[in-house]
Structure formats: structure tokens, C-alpha cells
Amino acid sequence: MSGHPFSTPVASRLEEPPAGTSVHQVLELVGDKLAATEQVLRCHLESDVPFIEDAGRYLADSGGKRMRPALLLLAARLLGHDSEEEVTYAAVVEFIHTATLIHDDIIDHSDLRRGRETVNRRWGNSLTVLLGDWIYTKAMRMALAHDNLEVIRQLTNATLRMTEGEMLSLERLGSIDLSVEEYFSIIDRKTAYLFSAACSIPCLIRPAHPEGAIPLRSYGRALGNCFQLVDDLLDFTASQGELGKPVLSDLKEGKLTLPLLLLLPRVTPKQRQLVQFVLEDRAFERTTAQEILDLVDSEGTLAEVEHMARAFADEAREALAFFPPSDARSALEIAPEFVLNRRS
Template sequence: MSATIHRLAPAGRAPSLEPMMALVAGDLNQVNSVILARMQSDIPLIPELAGHLIAGGGKRMRPMLTLACARLLDYAGTRQHKLAACVEFIHTATLLHDDVVDGSDLRRGRRTANMIWGNPASVLVGDFLFSRSFELMVEDGSLKVLRILSNASAVIAEGEVNQLTAQRQVETGEDRYLEIIGAKTAALFAAACRIAAVVGERSEAEELALDAYGRNLGIAFQLVDDAIDYSSDEETMGKGVGDDFRDGKVTLPVILAHARGSDEDRKFWRDAMHGHRISDADLAHATALLNSTGAIADTLQRARHYGQRAIDALGLFPASQAKAALVEAVEFAIARAY
């Protein structure tokens, strides 16, 4: 596997999303206007609850990818604005549903909607946002766009169910885990990028290249998230340290550490994933095992591998400000772990 990312960020500056944010700032204002308008309802709870999450400090990474890919292709129209809003609604709806399924109480450093308004309201407002996203797809008028985004929505749901059935099953294999995150996380990254090539009326090769970029970036992004759950802090992550551990989420670091551990270690992981070892001392022991078995390091190695695949997928496109920003977005995704 490739061990390094070929950096484009200037020496002495940490990779960031700033170049991409600057590139699409004007477009993003248009997207935010669509989001604000379309989350309105005569039922006050809907915009109140949706606004709590949508305005909760997220980077808008997925819609920014749609906008940046449109810039990469020199697309001069405005269809990307509604479609980027559609991508954000799909993402927000899945977050609302995820927090209910996971029983999460913190997201992006704030109380989750389900903790404030309850599970039923969160699920139903998530449904509302999904419906709004489909309205936006239909308004765009492209059956191909509709097919890509509706398929991504179905794949995300499949990935979530697959993860649910694998929950607490520490014997889950690496291939199945990559299948899960490829569905629940990477599918929307891929679709967000791919639709830019459709609205830009580009070739299938360019469409598939952007799909590959987004898909590999999404996998890298999730693998880094898995690693920093055990090695970062609440302020960085926007959620509680060790949440995955206490929730019994079998992520790649756990899969690797379990496979490489002694019989005693494997018993610890089985007990932990079934909720019997959730103290701070248990978390510290888990982190020690993850480090001693190289599970964290190898998870990040895999993230770098997928990150490089994302960058390589952009090889089809000529050098530009947009391409540099998309490359640095990959570097940023990986650098969050360091």
C-alpha cells in the first residue's frame, strides 16, 4: 500500500479545507440559501430541529465537493446549487437517524437533536429532509442525477443496516467492514462528486474518475475517524472521546487488534464490544492494545492508501486551482489524525 500522500499544501502550512472553501464561497452562499428556504415548514418543530443540526458547525464538506468538482470542470451554470443542497439534506437526514440508532448525545460538540426533542421527532424530521432532497432531484430534471443520488440514498441505508447487524460482532472481517463504510460513508462522497460531471455534460470517463475520487476520499475520511476516536480529544472530534468503544462499534482498529491479540486480549475485546468493559480504565487498556498491535498505525496506513487513490483519480484532469483544492481536501482528511 502507498504509505505517503504527495502533498500540494505549501511547506510549513498544515493541509486544510480553506482553499476549497475559498474556491466555492460564492456558490456555497447560494447553496445555503436553498437549504434555508427548503427546510422551512408550517410545522415550527421542523425548521427548529433541522436548523439545530444544519447550523451546528459542520464543514459542509459533501456539498462543497459538488461545487468544487463543478469548478474543476469549468461548469458555468447553476444546477449545482440545488444539487449540493440536496446532498446536504441527505447527509443531515442520515445523521439524524444515526444519532437515534446510536443513542448519541453529542454531535459537533453540541447536544444531539434526539437528546433535545426526542427520538420520534428526530426520525420524522430526517424523513422530511430526505423528502426535500428528492424534490430537489426531481426539480433538476435529470434522470441520471436522480438515479445517482437515489441509489446513493439506498446504498447508505443498506450500509447502516449492515453495520447494525455487525454491531458488537468483534469477529467481523476487514473486507465486510470496508464494505460497510463504502456504503454508509463513501457512497454519498462519490455521488456528490459524480453529479458534477453529469450537470457539466462530461464524458463517462470523467464521471467515473470523480466517483472514484469521492469514494476513496470517503473511505479514507471514515478510517481516520475510526482511528481518532481512540487517539484524539472531544474538541477535535465534536463527540465524546471513546464513543465508538463505549457504543460497542466494531471499527477497523478493533478488528485488527482483535485478530492480532492473545486469547486474553480477544476476550477483553468481546467483553468490551458487548458493553461489559466501558470504564475509563477499560478505554485506556483498549487504546494500549490498539497501539501495541499496530492497529491504529495500520488503520491510518490504509487511510493514506485510499487517500492516494483519490488523488490518483484526479490524474485525468489538468492542473487548476480547483484540482489543487480537491487534492488538499484529501490531505486534510488524513492530517486530522496527526
């Protein structure tokens, strides 16, 4: 992949993050609370069922970006909260995300996640179905600790939307006629809703800040869409070593993402057929990954998608104008930049 126009981070060629800021500095604001979240995650993966103990430890050691917990904790700080409650919810959204990934990896027959064997690969599908169920239910049980019904409502709504998004995606798997509209409906449900819930749940912590719900929901939703578009781009631009999973894996799984959706109406029937081949074969048999990458390069749709991702990032930042300036607001303003710059 070296020499590929996107082998530098997605956004870095357009604009550097604001001077003097780094992921480290942004996360420092909620560093103690992120560490506390990690403790809560580990502690709630303990069980008298041997498999939960083993798989729980494996998952806790697998890392992850903890993006949803960090956003939730920053939003809580933005609203002036400082309690155990936001730490609980930070762990809860990470658990819900984890449960979803676990089930998605079964469905996608994925063998690798974050450079390690997936749970399904290691323990088989049956135990993995149950582990996802258990972690999701555990998340709900944890969230109940603070007697805040509205939070549970938001979490169940987000989970319903995520499950529906995954179903819609699965029903259209391998279809070359997926529309851009359908694509956005899928990523909105699959990704953006949970980001939106993570960012707006702090408004429900008492003393409640109902006035912050709309801007924080908009922020989360736009950032979630941005995150997903970057995810789609990375499948074209990152190397396997960076991503922990094979490149062009979406297409090989039968999933058309935005760079190809924008490309298809513009190419010749013969070129279109190359994409169709991969969707049918679920492998590069009748074409090569390089041929698909060259096609995408020739039409420049990666740059278009990057442009759209940047527009979502701007939309997210703009939603924050509602709040007075603060360290938390600055951190949330910088977050989209890191999403655009992420390599994995």
C-alpha cells in the same frame, strides 16, 4: 489523552500539505457557491410545521464541515460548470447526509453531535424519525428542480447503499468476529458511495461530461474510504473536546472499527476478552479505555490504519490525473490531505 502518539493530527507527522495551500485557499475557489449553498439549506428548512422550523434552525446553526457540498462544487468547477444547478445539488447531498446522521443518531442512541445535543436527545425519537424522513424527501424534491433524472437516480442509489450499510453494521453490532472484508463492505456503503455520488454528479449537469464519471467516482470513493478510516482513528486519538463526542464511542456502541479488527488476531485470548467485555457491557466496566488504548498502541495498528488511509488518499489523487491541470484539480488534489489532517 496528552502525550498519546496520535494527539497530533493523524497525518502531520508523515507529510505536510503542499506548501502555500490552506483549507481557506482551497475553499476560496468555491466560496461564493458554498455561501449560496448555505442559503439554500436554510431556506429549504422553513416550513409551516412548527417543529420543522425549530429543528431546522437548530440543525442549520449546528454547522458541519460541508465536505460533500465542497467536493461537489469543486468537481463542477473542474468540469467548467458555473450555474445554480451545482448549488442545488450541493445542498441536496448535504441534506441527504444530514437525514442519514439524524436517523443514525437514533439508532446509536447518541446524545451528542458536533458538541451539541442531538435532535433525538432534544426532541425525542418519534419526531426525529419524521424529521429525517422529511429532510430526505425534501432533498429529493429540491433535486427535481433541474429536470435531471439521472441525478435523482444516482442520489437514490447512494441512499439505498447508505441504508444497507447501516443495516449491515447494525446486524453485526457487538460481534467480535466481524471480518475486515465485512468492515470495508459496510464503510463503502455507509460513507464512500455518497462521496462518490457527490464528486460525480457534476458530470451529469448539462453539457454532460460522461467521460469524467469514472475518474470522479473513483476519486470520491477512495476519498470516502480515507475519510471513514480517519474517522475511526479519531475515535482513538482525539479528545472529547475536539470531537464533540466521547472517545472510544464506537467500541462503546458495540462497533468494531479497523484498528481493533487488525489487532484482534494478534493478541492473547485474555486481551481479546477485554474488547469482548466492552462489546458486551457497552461500557468500560470490566476494563478501562486506557487499557484498550494501550493494547492498540502496543500492536501499532493505528499506524497501519493511517497508512491505509494514506493509500486511499493517494488513490484519490491519482484518479485526478485524467483531467488537465487547473485550479479546481489542484484543490481536489489537496483535499485528501485535509481529510487526513482533520481533527474532528
